[in-house]
Amino acid sequence: MTPPALLQNTMLSCVVELPHDFRADDVLAFHGRDSAQIAEYTDAQTFMKGLMWSGLAACLTIRFHARHADVELKIDKSPIDSAPLDRMEPNASSDANETAELRRMAVRMLGLTQQIDDFERTYRAHPQLGPLIAGHPGLRVPLTASPFEALAWAITGQQISLGVAISLRRKMILAAGVRHSSGLACHPDAQRLSRLTEADLRQAGFSQAKAQTLMILCHLISEHRLPLDAWVDALPVDTIREQLLAIRGIGPWTVEYTLLRGFGWLDGSLHGDAAVRRSLQALLGCTEKLTSEQTKQWLAPFSPWRALVAAHLWAALGVKGA
Template identity: 60%
Template sequence: MAALACSVPLPPDFRPDDVLAFHARDTQQLAERVGPDRIAKGLVWNGHPAGLEIVFRPGHADASLAIDGPHDSATGQLEALVRHLLGLTQPVDSFEAAYRQHPLLGPLIARHPGLRVSQAATPFEALTWAVTGQQISVHAALALRRRLISATGIIHSNGLACYPDALALVRLNEPALHAAGLSRSKAQTLLSLARLVAEGHLPLDAWRDGTPADEIRERLLAVRGIGPWTVNYTLLRGFAHLDGSLHGDAAVRRKLQALLGQTERITADEAATWLAPFSPWRALVAAHLWAAPWVGLQSDSAG
């Protein structure tokens, strides 16, 4: 077994509990194992099962990657993965400086200073999770995610299942995905995406190196079964793009309704209009809405 290790400094306002909560969404802990100060995650690294562990220490995070197979990776690649996963590339200081005094958004920032958007390990994981979760509850999406991971059958030597890469997913067929509980349309979309990525037509990992979000959006929207919400969620969780307008997200609209103190539901168009002035931070505003409590928003914002 090959291994990499690194230590990554953390800013004073870093919020490890946010990261731990994101990776603890699946209480069955099939592919992620979360403790009070650490995360263990199964993933595919250059075609091999790998076990990533991140341990939070005062002022820094220690990371190790155990790979079941040969590799020629450098420690810098692991450090880049960890910084991405923890949201350390996100310029949240600039966002907070711009809106700390905003009458509505300011109180949300005060509740969660240093809020970053936790990331999926790869853009492919973010994209396939978004497809899996289309138009269903988070609970149902997590169940489908578990079954999809189980269907590919990639297990690291530490016992954790590994979220599949495109090559692993493309080895499945539509009946196998049906058996995992995916609808026909979602199964077809996932297989199409896996083929396009595996064949190099959608170079998701290469797009991390500065490809404009609009170009990524255009390429993904050309795939049947991919709509604006899926693309914006993928840009947010897979590329740390903080300006996707998540106005189509039901939770964002519910939280915005509470923030504004409205009795009638906020439509997607109304949410888009409200979020527009916050560009280039619209997705980070949505993240603060996700983190906001269900009640008490109006009184807090008024104070």
């Protein structure tokens, strides 16, 4: 029996400083939402996540300390016995660029690009929001590793419970079939997921409509017609919204959620979110359920922080991992 080819391995690392009010538990809760831990692993101060890095299986590890986080990315390269010569020699310039990109990704994922100080100062004395802010000071929204992951998660979770969505996501990751040498399964990128068929996703438990939407999305990204990653820095919100809404199966809630979890945009109106409406109903002491329109009107004055308000409403309800 021929032994499996050894893998080259690249390790990137950096340190990210944390503000005094950083809430590591929120990040750990988001990435630990799947108790099966097939693609993410969390403990009291660390999370590990399987992901794709430039088309290769990788494992991201972030360890939290009092005022900083250690960030490591372990990338499985091609088998040594078949690797091109130029991949065998380290490239200092390339490693520096990749390390810088790793740091940018970690900063986004930890919510450190979100300007929450002005929000908290502005609404600390607000009769309804003030108590929420006091109960969750420093609340930031943890992000996914990529906009595609956020969008795939939003599509997966349309009109089903969080528990069912987590199970579907797990099956999709396993169906994609990418596993890092650490043992963690890797969340697929669009190129990898596009190798699956609609029938594969249906077998994993997706409805026909969701399977078709995911396939359309993957092909648009693979054909460079939907440049999600290129939008991260520029954040052309109107363009993102217009192009996503043009895809069959993607509606306003999916877009606003993706803008929040994938891009860190804090002004999306998540009035279509059932948990947001339920939490707001409790906050206002209403006996009847609030409609989407009522919730939209209540959130409107809090622009440009409407999605951050929604995150506080999630936190008040005890929703973790949404």
